[in-house]
Amino acid sequence: MSPPPDPPLPLPLSEPDGATPLDPDEAEGLRLDSIRTRGDLDRVEQANIVDGLAWLSRRRQTDVLDDQFLRRLHRELFGQVWRWAGTYRQTEKNIGVEPRQIQVELRKLLDDVRAWIEYHSYPPREMALRFHHRLVRIHLFANGNGRHARIAADALLQQLGEARIDWLPGDQPLQQAGALRTAYIEALRSADGGDYRALLELYGAT
Ligand SMILES: Nc1ncnc2c1ncn2[C@@H]1O[C@H](COP(=O)(O)OP(=O)(O)O)[C@@H](O)[C@H]1O
Numbered sequence: 001m002s003p004p005p006d007p008p009l010p011l012p013l014s015e016p017d018g019a020t021p022l023d024p025d026e027a028e029g030l031r032l033d034s035i036r037t038r039g040d041l042d043r044v045e046q047a048n049i050v051d052g053l054a055w056l057s058r059r060r061q062t063d064v065l066d067d068q069f070l071r072r073l074h075r076e077l078f079g080q081v082w083r084w085a086g087t088y089r090q091t092e093k094n095i096g097v098e099p100r101q102i103q104v105e106l107r108k109l110l111d112d113v114r115a116w117i118e119y120h121s122y123p124p125r126e127m128a129l130r131f132h133h134r135l136v137r138i139h140l141f142a143n144g145n146g147r148h149a150r151i152a153a154d155a156l157l158q159q160l161g162e163a164r165i166d167w168l169p170g171d172q173p174l175q176q177a178g179a180l181r182t183a184y185i186e187a188l189r190s191a192d193g194g195d196y197r198a199l200l201e202l203y204g205a206t
């Protein structure tokens with residue numbers, strides 16, 4: 001006798017503060033039906049990210065300030081788990097611009113960062129933190145934006161010959177409520193209002 005089919009992923013999964021809940025249609029893009037719990041999901045995502053980082057480190061020349069690269073990076077980080085990895089979000093979220101504004105806002109951001117580099121507008125670490133915040137604020141994808149944008153900011157620092165940021169120990173998908181996570185989310189909220197001081201201070205860019 002075959003075992004009874006697994007129940008579907010219970011939705012909505014409880015999300016930590018500062019994380020964007022998934023729509024049911026997005027959750028349908030899950031490639032593995034062995035995933036039952038948020039813990040299962042975190043583990044398979046983490047394994048995928050390890051592979052994605054290996055892909056990133058094998059690349060010879062990377063221009064991070066390129067929308068195609070940023071989508072490819074998301075696909076490499078999450079494509080084993082989500083069918084829609086690497087494709088822009090199509091639904092509204094509590095964080096992020098309207099879906100149809102994503103491409104326009106991303107283009108503006110990438111142009112801005114290129115200009116910051118050209119005119120030495122900010123020290124590299126501050127530039128990376130501002131880039132990170134603007135990227136998560138646009139919220140390109142249905143999920144994985146925080147992790148993708150932390151890795152993208154580190155890749156930008158690497159492109160500039162600078163050391164990466166130690167964002168969160170073990171960079172979890174922000175489930176683990178730790179003091180640093182809370183401070184990180186609060187600093188992003190201040191940056192939403194244009195005040196970057198907390199973010200710069202938190203990551204030693206002052
Ligand atoms: N107020 C905010 N302003 C800008 N970015 C935010 C804010 N709150 C949360 N974020 C970012 O959104 C991320 C959560 O989005 P999500 O797509 O679920 O990413 P992940 O799945 O990698 O945690 C957080 O890690 C953080 O980077």
Ligand SMILES: [Mg+2]
Nearest residue numbers: 019020143144
């Ligand atoms: Mg998430």
